[in-house]
Amino acid sequence: MIANRPPESRDSISRRSFLRGSTAAAAGVAAMAAGLAPLRKLGEAISVDEFLQQHYKELKPEDMDKVLRRIEGEVERQYGVRPHVRDYKPMNGVEYVYALNLTRCVGCRKCVHACVAENNQSRDPAIQYIQVIKMPNGTFDMEKGDAHYAPESVPEKGFFYMPVQCHQCKNPPCTKVCPVKATWTEPDGITVIDYNWCIGCRYCEAACPYFARRFNFSEPTIPKDQINPEMSYLGNQPRHKGVMEKCHFCIQRTRVGRYPACLEVCPTGSRKFGNILDPNSEVAHILREKRVFVLKEEVGTLPRFFYYFDV
Amino acid sequence: MITAARNYTRFLARCFRCLFEGDWRYFLWVGLLTAVCSLGLNAYSKQIVHGLATTGMTDQVSWGVYIANFTFLVGVAAAAVMLVIPVYVYHNEDLHDLVIFGELLAVAAILMCLAFVTVDLGRPERFWHLIPFVGKFNFPGSMLSWDVIVLNGYLALNVYICGYLLYCRYRNVKPSKWFYIPFVFVGIGWAISIHTVTAFLYVGLGGRPFWNSAIVGPRFIASAFTAGPAIIIIALQIIRRFSSYEVRDKALMTLRSIVQVSMLINLFLLANEVFKEFYTDSLHVASAKYLFFGLHGHNALVPWIWTAISLNCIAMTLLAMPLTKRSLLWLDVACVMAIVGIWIEKGMGLVVPGFIPSPLGEIVEYLPTWNETLVCLGIWAFGLLAYTFFLRMSVPILNGRLNQTNEPGGESQQSGAKNAT
Structure with missing residues (x-):
């Protein structure tokens, strides 16, 4: 009922057509292969160790040691500088908090550049963790602000300056949305990123209400003589293209008891940093005594980054 | 067991062989799609070498056409249920045999979805971090991990149902209800879930007021059930034109009523959204203002969204008129308008304004680059190629x-005859 024609003849027709089809298929495969040609320009291939590297929290101390040595080797090959890459752990009984004095900040952006130098951020394309927004007096509507101001000198009359960086939230939307747990909050309150685990989906960037996260759209470039060789795994180790990064309260400094680079460089003393669990700390005093507020409180992120006024 | 495996392999081999047979029109079409695929692959290779800087995306607008197309296509995949529900819930006989074409379309659409999210990754080689139990899966916390599960699950369900039904037809045996009806019903719920979860991807972000709205989910479903069946209407006509498979007009008319009602609901929900945004007129209206009227002189999306709304409104008017019932040509016009309208509205029209202005009030506009566009075209060509191949294999089986009875070689001819009796 199906084959009206004798099966042999039908088969021979289909065989001829099949041969023609196979030739066409071969041409198609060749075209696809030709399409892949740009991959030849792919630089250093990803090593097997790097490809199979486990998540930060799964690495045993000896694994971590191997990883750190491997990264040191990679950095040396790429930048000609032998770095110290370490994995600093959070201290017990410490929860970091940042407080920023809006009365004093003059918008000089020294913090922005100190941060870039300290944390080995890409110079081209320029990646900066801190964005200072020039706001006209009388409003907190961010849309009225200007992040790209460039007058002869600052501060300008009629404006105040509002530096924004990662707020290290207690209820961070960014870590919640990450599909692979490549970003999480550490016990000392710092939200970190495992750059070697991030898949680069940028969901955290979409989730962040503070525009704190930065993505490496291309391979970062840093002049060799500007590399900061004191590196930490979760902090300022040089990143590669395709992963997310952001402010981590200078983990390589703060976890050994130093201040973040942005604070040290600030000429006006607008930036205060410390352990909120210590009632005698400067930040504890500020939070108790000053008029403090957090940005976008209504989104419920509970930032560890506070703004305050002196008067 | 071994015989079963051998029979099945032979079935697969014969299906595969079908792909290499056809007239010049078939080869021209496949050749064209392959060429576009290769161009897309070429563009993607460049993106791998240079990074996502080859796209128009920025830190401010960190998702673009990739995710826009992904969102649209999840809807197309989900819409296969609009064929399944009438058949299995309401026992509509006109659509019965066509269900499989809808499900194959869903398979092709999901393949495209997976391709679109893959090209959007900065580190595609780390995809294994997303595999449950192998990588580190943030379930149930991240909506994206839900999406991984529902999309792959939906793909598996549809491949299984189509594969099972086609293989039964091939062997000329009646499909055992227990082997597929439960899956069909799971599939109905699952289809709704893939699009709901994709909506929740956006809805869950408190820092993006444009997306953080409960109506996004229902809007997704309504627009999906408009664009999806509209695509199926066009696809079915192409199938009956270029193959010996018979598709009756009555089936197309059933789909027409689905598109008609869904489009009405879709536009109603849009009106709700527009009212809420503009009547309230809070600071959160900024993104909607950018989309519909432009913001502070930036208005890249304005012509697009008004094109989309006009297309949708005209399509709705056409669908409401008896004209589209009498004339298939007008029905096709309405369908194409609805497809394009919804592709703009819930693709770029949803994804991009969510990022503008940025959370710190900055306005950075987004325009896809040529390379990015080529990657998209490549994936669309890949999806069409997949669907063409699926049809190439399934149409001869269905008609x-x-x-099995006409397999070359006598042995199976006998067993096939046995099965038939």
């Missing part, structure tokens, strides 16, 4: 030209 009985390809079955």
Whole structure:
């Protein structure tokens, strides 16, 4: 009922057509292969160790040691500088908090550049963790602000300056949305990123209400003589293209008891940093005594980054 | 067991062989799609070498056409249920045999979805971090991990149902209800879930007021059930034109009523959204203002969204008129308008304004680059190629030209005859 024609003849027709089809298929495969040609320009291939590297929290101390040595080797090959890459752990009984004095900040952006130098951020394309927004007096509507101001000198009359960086939230939307747990909050309150685990989906960037996260759209470039060789795994180790990064309260400094680079460089003393669990700390005093507020409180992120006024 | 495996392998081999047979029109079409695929692959290779800087995306607008197309296509995949529900819930006989074409379309659409999210990754080689139990899966916390599960699950369900039904038809045996009806019903719920979860991807972000709205989910479903069946209407006509498979007009008319009602609901929900945004007129209206009227002189999306709304409104008017019932040509016009309208509205029209202005009030506009566009075209060509191949294999099985009784070699001919009796 199906084959009206004798099966042999039908088969021979289909065989001829099949041969023609196979030739066409071969041409198609060749075209696809030709399409892949740009991959030849792919630089250093990803090593097997790097490809199979486990998540930060799964690495045993000896694994971590191997990883750190491997990264040191990679950095040396790429930048000609032998770095110290370490994995600093959070201290017990410490929860970091940042407080920023809006009365004093003059918008000089020294913090922005100190941060870039300290944390080995890409110079081209320029990646900066801190964005200072020039706001006209009388409003907190961010849309009225200007992040790209460039007058002869600052501060300008009629404006105040509002530096924004990662707020290290207690209820961070960014870590919640990450599909692979490549970003999480550490016990000392710092939200970190495992750059070697991030898949680069940028969901955290979409989730962040503070525009704190930065993505490496291309391979970062840093002049060799500007590399900061004191590196930490979760902090300022040089990143590669395709992963997310952001402010981590200078983990390589703060976890050994130093201040973040942005604070040290600030000429006006607008930036205060410390352990909120210590009632005698400067930040504890500020939070108790000053008029403090957090940005976008209504989104419920509970930032560890506070703004305050002196008067 | 071994015989079963051998029979099945032979079935697969014969299906595969179908792909290499056809007239010049078939080869021209496949050749064209392959060429576009290769161009897309070429563009993607460049993106791998240079990074996502080859796209128009920025830190401010960190998702673009990739995710826009992904969102649209999840809807197309989900819409296969609009064929399944009438058949299995309401026992509509006109659509019965066509369900499989809808499900194959869903398979092709999901493949495209997976391709679109893959090209959007900065580190595609780390995809294994997303595999449950192998990588580190943030379930149930991240909506994206839900999406991984529902999309792959939906793909598996549809591949299984189509594969099972086609293989039964091939062997000329009646499909055992227990082997597929439960899956069909799971599939109905699952289809709704893939699009709901994709909506929740956006809805869950408190820092993006444009997306953080409960109506996004229902809007997704309504627009999906408009664009999806509209695509199926066009696809079915192409199938009946270029193959010997018979598709009756009555089936197309059933789909027409689905598109008609869904489009009405879709536009109603849009009106709700527009009212809420503009009547309230809070600071959160900024993104909607950018989309519909432009913001502070930036208005890249304005012509697009008004094109989309006009297309949708005209399509709705056409669908409401008896004209589209009498004339298939007008029905096709309405369908194409609805497809394009919804592609703009819930693709770029949803994804991009969510990022503008940025959370710190900055306005950075987004325009896809040529390379990015080529990658998209490549994936669309890949999806069409996949669907073409699926049809190439399934149509001969469905109309009985390809079955076990006419296998070359006598042995199986006997067993096939046995099965038939």
